[in-house]
Amino acid sequence: MTDPAYPLFYTFHFYLFGVIALASALAFVTRKSPVAAALWLVNVMFALAALYVMLDAHFIAAIQVLVYAGAIMVVFLFVIMLLNLGHPSEIADARGKWGKMAAGVLGLILLAEIAVVSGTRVRPEWVVPRGEMNRLLAEKGAIGVVADPLFTRYLLAFELTSILLLIAIVGAVALGRRSDHTTDPAEESAHAG
Amino acid sequence: MSELLLLQVANPQVVASSTGVFLIATLVKMLVVFTLYMVGVALLTLAERKISAWIQDRHGPNRVGPHGLLQPAADGLKNIMKEETYPDAAYKPLFILAPAMAFLPALTAWAVIPFASPLPTRWGLIPMVVADLPIGFLFILALTSLGVYGIVLAGWSSNNKYSLLGGLRSSAQMVSYEIAMGLSTIPVLLLAGNVTLSVIIDQQAHGLYNILNLTIAFFIFMVAAFAETNRLPFDLPEAESELIAGYHTEYSAMKFSFFFIAEYANMVTASALMATLFFGGWDIPISGWENAAPYTVLKTVATAAMFAAKVMFFIFVFMWIRWTLPRFRYDQLMSLGWKFMLPLALGYIVVIASVMLGLDASGIEYGPLYGLALFGVNLALVMILFVMVDHGRIISPAYGRLDPRELEKLRAMRQRSTLARRPDARAPVGPPKAARVTGGTP
Numbered sequence: 001m002t003d004p005a006y007p008l009f010y011t012f013h014f015y016l017f018g019v020i021a022l023a024s025a026l027a028f029v030t031r032k033s034p035v036a037a038a039l040w041l042v043n044v045m046f047a048l049a050a051l052y053v054m055l056d057a058h059f060i061a062a063i064q065v066l067v068y069a070g071a072i073m074v075v076f077l078f079v080i081m082l083l084n085l086g087h088p089s090e091i092a093d094a095r096g097k098w099g100k101m102a103a104g105v106l107g108l109i110l111l112a113e114i115a116v117v118s119g120t121r122v123r124p125e126w127v128v129p130r131g132e133m134n135r136l137l138a139e140k141g142a143i144g145v146v147a148d149p150l151f152t153r154y155l156l157a158f159e160l161t162s163i164l165l166l167i168a169i170v171g172a173v174a175l176g177r178r179s180d181h182t183t184d185p186a187e188e189s190a191h192a193g
Numbered sequence: 194m195s196e197l198l199l200l201q202v203a204n205p206q207v208v209a210s211s212t213g214v215f216l217i218a219t220l221v222k223m224l225v226v227f228t229l230y231m232v233g234v235a236l237l238t239l240a241e242r243k244i245s246a247w248i249q250d251r252h253g254p255n256r257v258g259p260h261g262l263l264q265p266a267a268d269g270l271k272n273i274m275k276e277e278t279y280p281d282a283a284y285k286p287l288f289i290l291a292p293a294m295a296f297l298p299a300l301t302a303w304a305v306i307p308f309a310s311p312l313p314t315r316w317g318l319i320p321m322v323v324a325d326l327p328i329g330f331l332f333i334l335a336l337t338s339l340g341v342y343g344i345v346l347a348g349w350s351s352n353n354k355y356s357l358l359g360g361l362r363s364s365a366q367m368v369s370y371e372i373a374m375g376l377s378t379i380p381v382l383l384l385a386g387n388v389t390l391s392v393i394i395d396q397q398a399h400g401l402y403n404i405l406n407l408t409i410a411f412f413i414f415m416v417a418a419f420a421e422t423n424r425l426p427f428d429l430p431e432a433e434s435e436l437i438a439g440y441h442t443e444y445s446a447m448k449f450s451f452f453f454i455a456e457y458a459n460m461v462t463a464s465a466l467m468a469t470l471f472f473g474g475w476d477i478p479i480s481g482w483e484n485a486a487p488y489t490v491l492k493t494v495a496t497a498a499m500f501a502a503k504v505m506f507f508i509f510v511f512m513w514i515r516w517t518l519p520r521f522r523y524d525q526l527m528s529l530g531w532k533f534m535l536p537l538a539l540g541y542i543v544v545i546a547s548v549m550l551g552l553d554a555s556g557i558e559y560g561p562l563y564g565l566a567l568f569g570v571n572l573a574l575v576m577i578l579f580v581m582v583d584h585g586r587i588i589s590p591a592y593g594r595l596d597p598r599e600l601e602k603l604r605a606m607r608q609r610s611t612l613a614r615r616p617d618a619r620a621p622v623g624p625p626k627a628a629r630v631t632g633g634t635p
Contacts, residue, residue, distance in 0.1 A: 035287070035349060042342075062331035070338025071368065074345070078364045081349050081357065141387045142327040 014054060021047035034080045038073055045069045056133035058142045207317055214316045222323045226303055234457045235265040241457075241512050248516040268450070275446035280351060283443065287350035292444070292451035295343025298336040299458035305329050306465050307391050309475050309497035313488045321475075321493060322391065329389040330382065333466065334375055337421060340459060341367040344423070344430055344440045347452070351443035359439025362523070363430035366420055369530040370427075374417035376538035377410045380545040381470050394474035398484050401564030403471040407545065408571040409578065411471045413538050418463040420530070422456065425515040432520060464507035468500065475500040537578075544574065 006014075021044050028040035045068045052061035136145050150158050239254065239261065246253025254261035279285060309321035326332050341364055348360020381403055385393040397403055404411050420427040431439030441452045468474060475496040476484065482492070521529070548570050557563050 033284070035284075035346075039287075039342075039346075058326065058328040059331070062328045062335045065335040066331065066338055070335060070341075071371070074338075074341055074364055074368055077342075077345055077349075078361065078368075081345070081361060081364075137327055141389070142331075143388055 010054065014051070017047045017050040017054070021051070035077065038076050038080060042069045042073050045073070056137065058137070059146045208311070208320065211316070214319075218316075218319045219323060222319075222321075226308075226323060227300070230300065230303060230458070230461065234454055234461060235269065237457045237461070237508065238268065238453065239264050240508070241515075244509065244512045245516045248513070272447045272450040277448065278443075278445045280353065280443045282352040284350040284352065287346045288443075289448070291343050291347035291350060292448045292455065293343070294346060295340065295452055295455035296458055298340045298343075299455065299462045302333045302336045302462045303465070305332050305390055306462075306469055307394060307474055308465075308500050309493045310484070311488050312490065312493045318488060320391070321497070325389065325391055327389060329391070330378065330393070330470075331388050333462075334378075337374075337462070338367075338371055340421070340455075343452075343455060347444070348430075348440035351440070353443050355436045355438075356440050356442045359430040359432075359436050359442070363423060363440060366423075366427065366429060366526060366530075369527065370417045370420035370534075373413055373530060373534040373538050374421060376535070376542065377413035377417060378470060379538075379542050380407045380410045383542075383546060383549060390469055390474070393470060394476055395484075396559070397473040398476040398481075400560055401568060402473045402478070405568045405571070406564050407471070407567070408575055409537070409541050410545075411467070413534055413541070414470065415467060416529075416534060418467065419511070419514070420526075422459040422463050422511070424456070424460065424511055426518040426521050427526065428520060429523060429526060460508060460511050461504065464504045464511065465500075467507050468503035472503050474503075541574075544570070 024040045024043035024047060028037050028044060031037040031040060045064060049061040049064040049069075052058075052064060133145075140148060242264070243253045243261070245251075254264040257263045257267045279288065304323040305326050307320070307322035307325070312319045312321055344363040344367075345360045348356040348358070348363070351357075381393060382388055384403065384406060385396045387393070393403075397406075400406070423430050429439075430436075431441065433439075436442070441449055444452065477496060477499045545567075548567060552563055552566055557566065
């Protein structure tokens with residue numbers, strides 16, 4: 001089981017955080033209380049961040065915690081608390097027998113996908129040689145490693161993504177505004193026309 | 194090669210490379226930092242009461258021990274002996290977890306804050322930071338963003354409407370000010386070119402301190418730090434005149450006092466961050482001897498004392514402001530965060546980046562001259578911001594008196610706007626809109 005290329009210390013922590021992430025994910029989908037479920041999701045984020053650190057992706061790990069655990073999940077909690085969601089069966093995405101079965105089948109498909117991906121051989125040119133990341137970290141710093149390709153080689157994709165986000169923000173604002181003024185349906189259709 | 198390694202290990206001026214030394218040194222550092230931190234936090238409760246008494250011209254606690262020095266021990270004992278109560282409707286797992294979650298992020302953030310110059314030992318040079326992570330500062334940002342969970346969950350799990358309102362206020366407040374806080378530190382990172390705190394300290398030691406380089410960023414950071422620690426004037430989550438005690442209404446005994454420990458712990462961490470990011474961390478101002486290569490134990494002790502002094506100064510500022518300023522209203526808090534601090538922080542990033550670009554293009558190396566140029570720009574910006582633009586509207590001294598002419602003008606404006614709102618003279622002169630009670634949840 002142990003890969004001779006990795007020390008026991010590394011392997012141990014990989015499995016430790018992997019188990020934590022999987023167990024928390026299971027708890028996340030099975031908890032009835034929305035707040036408890038949200039907190040288990042935060043725990044998944046943490047375990048994933050730890051795994052990112054083990055892959056020498058320090059920056060991604062910090063951003064994972066900062067953005068997902070620190071901002072998005074706080075807003076989720078805020079909304080859950082504000083709405084004080086009622087019975088769990090009303091808010092579940094997969095309702096009834098057929099919904100649950102569809103969810104189960106989808107999960108199995110994803111599991112099969114993981115099995116296929118982990119079984120395929122990775123081309124050697126895709127693999128970063130060991131110690132390469134440490135050299136880059138020492139040379140450019142934790143952020144430079146990410147920022148350098150992002151703002152040179154992948155600049156177009158980066159800018160397109162930011163425009164996509166901008167569109168999403170504008171859309172959210174537009175939706176929020178419309179629900180604010182839906183007092184007169186006639187007036188609204190006039191606006192739409 | 195192995196010979197060289199042995200030599201290195203023996204040399205006290207070279208960073209220790211042995212794993213065993215690293216592990217033991219880290220353990221010792223963790224113990225020392227944790228102990229000092231916890232004792233310091235306990236003593237801070239006394240400091241707060243003493244300083245408040247001094248500000249209000251009272252004596253403060255002076256019965257337990259000499260000059261009341263044992264008051265924290267008495268308080269701790271009292272809180273441990275008290276009965277722990279659990280509300281019937283509380284969600285117990287989170288009710289118990291919440292106080293710890295409020296406190297842990299502040300404690301963990303100390304892992305990356307350097308607190309002294311490296312210590313030479315016979316096993317090699319030991320850096321005086323528990324873990325010098327490559328992401329340094331981002332680690333702190335990530336952790337402090339988690340501090341909100343403790344308060345929010347305490348508010349929610351208590352199942353009490355006052356607690357819930359406190360928790361909601363806190364989550365809105367912390368999410369809002371976190372953005373300003375993160376943006377205000379971007380100029381610091383721009384200047385240092387790295388996110389490691391030791392590099393940020395080094396950069397300040399070789400030029401001017403960031404308080405001179407980046408004055409406005411410091412002010413934004415300080416205001417955001419006050420909001421993040423839920424201290425007055427931003428203590429809306431526990432506003433006792435509106436919410437009883439806010440998120441910790443239902444807590445008793447040691448769990449109650451844990452929220453106070455968390456508050457003081459957050460305060461110490463915020464003070465340490467301000468000292469590190471803007472006041473050079475453990476660097477002793479002007480003198481350059483503590484940064485030079487032959488490190489001695491004396492230098493470590495002196496720099497640690499310097500760092501402690503800087504941190505304590507900021508803790509004093511926290512307390513000073515708490516006992517001086519009244520609480521903000523909720524809408525004031527939100528508009529200050531979103532409409533003033535956020536655009537200001539964004540604009541400041543652009544200004545600093547352009548000034549740096551100009552300085553780099555004109556071939557000035559990083560050093561005192563570079564810092565002076567930045568300081569000049571900052572001086573101009575501070576004048577523009579606080580004197581011309583602000584004009585006493587946002588930042589006015591507590592003792593400030595209104596000019597009679599200004600007062601007359603404001604009265605005229607108020608009359609005009611009141612008339613404009615009610616053109617109908619026959620309208621009832623009853624209580625205006627503002628006096629309507631807006632309580633009552635659905």
